[in-house]
Amino acid sequence: MPSIHDLETPAVLIDLDRLEANVVRMAARAREAGVALRPHAKTHKVPEIGWMQMRAGAVGLSLAKTSEAEVFARHGFPDLFVAYPVVSPSKADRLMALSRRVRLCVGVDSIEGAEVLAAAAVRSGQTLRVSLKVDSGFHRVGVDPKDAVSVGSRVAALKGLSLTSVFTHAGQAYHRADPKDIERDNEDEAKIVVAAALGLRQAGVPIETVSVGSTPTSRFGFAHKGVTEARPGNYVYLDRTQAGLGTCSFDECAMSILATVVSVSGSDRAVLDSGSKTLALDMLRPKPDGYGLIVGSTSRLSALSEEHGIVAVDPGDVFKVGERVRVLPNHACVVSNLHDRVYGVRGDRIETVFEVAARGCVD
Ligand SMILES: Cc1ncc(COP(=O)(O)O)c(C=O)c1O
Incomplete structure (x- = not known):
């Protein structure tokens, strides 16, 4: 050897004992909270590690880029979530080609983006599952929580799309010096995305998946009423930033x-x-x-x-x-x-x- x-x-060295322990620990955390785990594979980008996560109980993987999803689909992963707003027709067509091979869901945070996906879905004769991204305080992408029901209802009405999911990412936790603030981020991400799901359901949109996910907030668990899925990514490797954040x-x-x-x-x-x-x-x-x-x-x-x-x-x-x-x-x-x-x-x-x-x- x-x-x-x-x-x-x-x-680049990966300590396998630590990697395996990290994979098992997060899977147990999700299981104990009764939520599905859909790790973000952007951290490792390695199919074998994705399979380790699946063997530990993950329901599928999250990815950022269309091309990342294409790679993981080629490696046989059956259930992928592209957690990123796709707004170009050519990428939307690629996603529709992918959705013939895997169970696919794609993030949306605008009517314009959703219309691009809807047009591609209609062109390909399929229905695409989409998830509405809600901003829970990171202020990067995601609709303002107050607009979640109106934007979500319009997305849900588009031919070719099926809106059954809402998601958020509390990336603001990376900028917190005090663990109490990270704990509050953990509560906020759940509260905001659950409220969006409830509002959409009341408006007649059948939201099934309510998804949170970031490694710093996951330390405080996923046991929030109404949350059904978690998408942490960095936890497989962790790093100096995570150690500094506690x-x-x-x-x-x-x-x-x-x-x-x-x-x-x-x-x-x-x-x-x-x-x-x-x-x-x-x-x-x-x-x-x-x-x-x-x-x-x-x-x-x-x-x-x-x-x-x-x-x-x-x-x-x-x-x-x-x-x-x-x-x-x-x-x-x-x-x-x-x-x-x-x-x-x-x-x-x-x-x-x-x-x-x-x-x-x-x-
Ligand atoms: C949409 C989304 N979900 C989940 C994650 C995973 O977050 P983390 O790497 O903190 O676990 C990220 C990371 O950027 C993300 O952008």
Whole structure:
């Protein structure tokens, strides 16, 4: 069995014990709350890990991009949710081709987008299941809660569409310094999406699925009356941001980057062969603090250029040229998108290589 010492660096390592524990823990949390789990696969983009989630009890997967859904459909996943507003006719046609092969649902948050999907559904002679996205405080996409019933009713009336679901993502939790605020986000996401479902039902729209989902809020559970589904994504790997938010401990983070020290200038600076090409440029949230932590130390990556990771060496830490270190990334999902493969390891042993089949799927 090859060892991580045989790998060229930089290389992305996935601690399989931690990954498996993370998958099982979230599946148990969903089961205990009596909600279906539909993990967001944007975090790993790896079909084998998707199957691990399915074996642990997931009902299907969520994805952001049409092309990601195409990859997972090719790998045999039977039930997919594209949790992203699709507004172009060509993508809508691709989704309709996909819906011949899998049980598909697509997110909508506007009449204009829904009309594009409806036209494609009619062209293809199918009915497309859609889910209305409601903004529960992140203010990215999603209809204002006060407009959920009016927009949803108009979407539901479109020929070719079947609106049976509402969903939300409480991404604002990533910007909270106080766990109490994350707990409130957890309550708000449920309250707002459940209210939208009730309002739509009263208006005659038969909403069946009421879906929440973010890893920081999932720490406070899914047991809210009326919620039927959860879509956390990052929980499979976790990362420095999640540890900082209090979602997990450092010991639960499954992803690290194996890197080599390529230069040391003075006692306070070392340079790794892992820059933004390897780690991406995502800042730590909620408070910026470098680009990654050197595992087993308090030293951080203070700056990245494309090929260089600059370590601000803390007093007491010593790095030598040629030495290998592991970096805990700020944000695991964006790292996945930069690598063709990641290495599944137990200790120093490489047990498997995962092809990141849906990486680079931008459309
Ligand atoms: C719509 C939607 N659902 C679910 C998720 C999963 O959130 P997290 O990665 O915090 O678990 C995301 C993440 O961006 C998302 O955009």
